[in-house]
Amino acid sequence: MIVLASLTILLPFAAAFAGMLLGPRLSRLLRPRKVEPVPGGGPATTEQAWWRAAITAERSPLRNGPALLACLPLALAAVFAAIVAFTVWRSPGARTGTLTLIETGSVPIRVGLQADGLAAVVGLMVCCVALAVQVYSIAYMAKDPRYSSYAAFISLFTAAMLLVVYSGDLLLLYVGWEVMGVCSYFLIGHHWEDRANSRAAVKAFLVTRLGDVGFLLGILALGVGAKSFVIEDVLARLSEMPHATVTAAAFLLLAGVAGKSAQFPLHTWLPDAMAGPTPISALIHAATMVAAGIFVVARLYGVFVTGSGVLTLLGVLAVVSMVGSALAALAQDDIKRVLAYSTISQLAVMAAGLAVGADTAAIFHLLTHGAFKALLFLAAGSVILVTGSNLLGRYGGLRRAMPVTFWSMTVGLAALVGLPPVSGWFSKDAVIEAAQHAALHGDPEPQGWFSATPIPETGPPPPSITQFHGGALKAYAEANFTQVNWVAPPLPGWAAWLVYLGLLLTVALTAAYAVRLWLMTFFGEQRGDFEPREAPKLMTWTVAALAVPAAIMGFFGGGAEELRPHVGSALIALALAGLGGGAAFLLWNRDPARDPARVLGPVRPVLERGFYVDELYALVIVRPVRAAARLVVAADARGIDAAVVGAAGAARRLGGALRAPQNGNPQTYLTGLLAGVVVIAAVVVVFL
Amino acid sequence: MIFLLLTAIPLLAALALLVPAGRFLPGDAAVARFGVAVSGATLLVALSAVTAFDFGAPERMQLEIDRAWAPAIGLRFHLGADGVSLPLILLTALLTFLCFLYTAKHPPAGDRVRLFTALLLVLEVGLLGTFVALDLVLFFVFFEVVLIPMYAVIAIWGGAGRRAAAYKFILYTLLGSGLLLAGMLLVGVNAGTLDMTELAARHGSGLTHGVQVTAFVLMGLGFAVKAPMWPLHTWLPDAHTAAPTVGSVLLAGVLLKMGTYGLVRVALPLAPDGAAFWAPWLGLFAVIGIVWGSLACLAQTDLKRMIAYSSVGHMGFVLLGIATLTPVGVNAALFGNIAHGLITGLLFFLAGAVKDRYGTGDLRELGGGMLTSAPRLASILTFASVASLGLPGLAGFWGEMLALLGAYKPHADLPRTTFVVFMAVGALGAVLTAAYFLRMLARITHGPVPDARLTAGPVAAVSRYEYAAWIPLVVLTLLVGLWPKTLLDVTTAPVRALLGGG
């Protein structure tokens, strides 16, 4: 079991090294014909050359060394992850395994993994999305001269994410957490010829790193408090630790979560991160890495529940993030930025779910979101590829030329909005229902993995075959129930209402921007100058394959009580979605050639720039740091070093005073000598 | 016996180079090969010391040699190693070997390879001797032997401003050495012995509080100059910037470690009361150093100077670890030493290679697009930078993380709140570290190649000798980062012993 989980991590890891070092060599071995590389690569190259290359790559992916090295180990890893998930579902409970114990002189680090329900399902999701992205990239990046390193970094990223998921030790988790960050940096900056991409990559890394400082400190606080970094031990000893420590640790962890999951106020890197190639946005900045923050909250839910006030803060941040970024998404003109802001908004929905105590629902939304957002990004990639532009204003009328992409994207957008019966509806409804319950009744529904219905003493009941995902989650909950029982404390009334209303508002806004995106891309007249056609098959198939889970995944949740749709909340949400979507449609219908966002008027620039948060940070953080840097250099040179050099100068001046008599005239020296003799003689005569 | 051999081989080789060129090894190439062979032999001896070392009891002094040296004043010729010094011995032997390997194909500007080789060999004697000496005066002798060759290397083969930098280096460190000697003699005279193992075993018993406080501040200042600790760091950027590539590598890779090693080996166990008295100050200066170094790096425009200032920040983490006076903190310091030696050594090699190829180390003049013009060089530079900014899974992370862990729960006698503040500030300094390395990478490796460079013709590819010098460092960085147990297992037990079983 644990061996399989560790293989799941090690396979992509080994693939990354192999791809980095041997990829191109393997290509040469398999395909002696030389393909001339084009600088820049990707959609930026000329259309015709790219098209030919994509078709070649599509026809002969088996001769593409880096692609083979990337996809085969990952496929194998996905199989292993599936086996792990299946085993955990058949007989629930956490499996742990320890490779070794590293003595640090204080709290030891346990290099070990933990495979339980949560890890198994998220791990499987990660493997599947990563595999889809790798396959898609074969065609998308066919002509890129650096495809080899690109694929290798995706492999490394996947390994890191799986390490986060399966890790049984907080520090091991942190290792994966940071390696993901650096892979994200390299992949955003993949087309580094353009300075803008390079800047976006640096920004993404630094902003998340700022949050990670808090994360690391939180881990250290927990580890020292519990005298162990093992996640199970930490959760088991929460009650023995001082309350203040747990609260502080929870707030510190929250900083890391906000950074990684792009929540307010550390969200600014995500829209810029869209500078990376589109498959990267799909994998890292939509489905997996940004979800890691939510995953960690769920993993350490006990810490957040125990620390007082943490969930309230999480809820408030989530509301700000979800409403703000949904508004910003309304005004964007770049299709990827729309999706990026939508990602922030959806992650905030998960965070809101966690805040109101609906952790199962939040993870369920994480899974469905992983599927439909990856789908949306990959489909957007196909559209960008065909039209050669990121801008919504250049699309239009793509419905007929790109039927597969159109239908897939329709499914994805429906899931995003939360229309029945696609997956997003189930998961979002579960979150809204929980929030509604918290707002109306004041305390969270008895649900979640740790607070499931009472378990008979005899042990967990055998799960039934029909409950796959939800079943696994629930089984996990039951297996763990005997250890700890976390009940999320009720949010304060105002916070619960805020979360609930925020969620409802977000539903309406989501519908509005989704409908705007859908209409402007696929309907109306063609506005840009391009030849409409379907993307290469390797890409469309991948997108279509992702549409299947995006459509039907919701039914898997039916096995768990709290994940079944509720009529009341579902109707309210649907009505609001209809309102938002309808408004967008009416505006568009008035003049299909123009952007419905025009009605925002003077507010639009504010929304488009994301409420000028970037500018604020530049003013408050970046510029003072730079000023401080200049100050330090000046102080170093004029203060500290000047003191050192000044000491040398003082010594020289002192010496200068003493060497004044040494003027080179021997007669002066002799005079001194003689005077000295006379003085000595006089002293001897007088005193002796 | 093995350590006598370790120091004797380079010493005898250096003496052999005094024979006039006509009689022995005519020609620079022969001398360069000789250097490689001698340092290779030294590395082999170091490796055999590792195999002879009993890893079951790393806290015990092993492979000792203990002879009377000057019985009249109680000096002994006492060499030996335990888990604290063994990794550093290996690092020194390895880095010196790699430096000779690099020099064989890339001699420093200014020729005189014979003199250069001889000086580096003498340097190696001093460095290795410092890490194996177990008598205070012997330690001091080796500590000082290092200075003159390094001074000469900077002053003769250095870049612009080399003489001023060399003077500053030698005068500053000599000043520190004077204080160090005074502190050591104070301890030696009061305790009645100069044997480090015996003094360490006493844990300061027999010394009054006042003597310990004075001795620690004297020795601490001596080592802090070498480390270097803020605000005694200003010799370092000048020396690094002016020194030739190989000089910078050894300076950053090994010389700085003598300071922190001395703190751990000499100052801490000999005067524990003094250490407890001064630890908050040491921690304060360490944390200021972390932030100061990082901010200074953000505003640098010269590649070598930036890497030099980054050393100030990294050694700040090492000093912070020592200041906590906990096993985990001292472990962090030792780990940080090794990691910094590997990574910064590599960075200086790369900076030298960049300067060789582009003729400048100025970030603005370099322009951008190094990933286009010299992809392999730029990739290794990226790797080294990422390692240096403390990415988990590479060597740089563990030292920093353990230092923070130590600071979160320092020794029971130290003010905890103060150290928690130090920890938070130090952790923020780590973000700044990331900022300046990424800024540097974005500046020179990303972006389009400037037109002036395009017309200047292709950049020389990475040569086989350069690979030979760099790849061991890359591999070790990965190995130590992915499997920190290799190092921590060796150091934990002796560190506990040094701190009095704590």
Add this chain to the structure above:
Amino acid sequence: MHLLYPAVVSALLFSVGVYGVLARRNAILVLMAVELMLNAVNLNLVAFDVFWRDRLHGGQVLTLFTIVIAAAEVGLGLAIVLLVYRNRQMIDVDRLRDLAEDRAPGKALDPPGEATPDWVAEGAS
């Protein structure tokens, strides 16, 4: 004869020599003044040798020794003076100051505070 007379003469002779060495500018005159001082010593040696009635006449032997040394010294000194004159066309002692350290800063040692290096002036960009 009383010891006082040769002693006073020798002291006067020595003083004249000291004055000559310290005050004259011409190197030849300085050399001559040195001879005067040596001879003052010689006179003392002879006078005291007689006064103490030394059986071995150590004073007289030493005087002969000194005269030989002085002859060699004058030969060497005059040769130096001659060379100096050939090189510089003058033999003024107070203008021969090559032994003095150069007072201009920065010749012997690098100056501590050269011009501010350019990396100081500029900050981050």
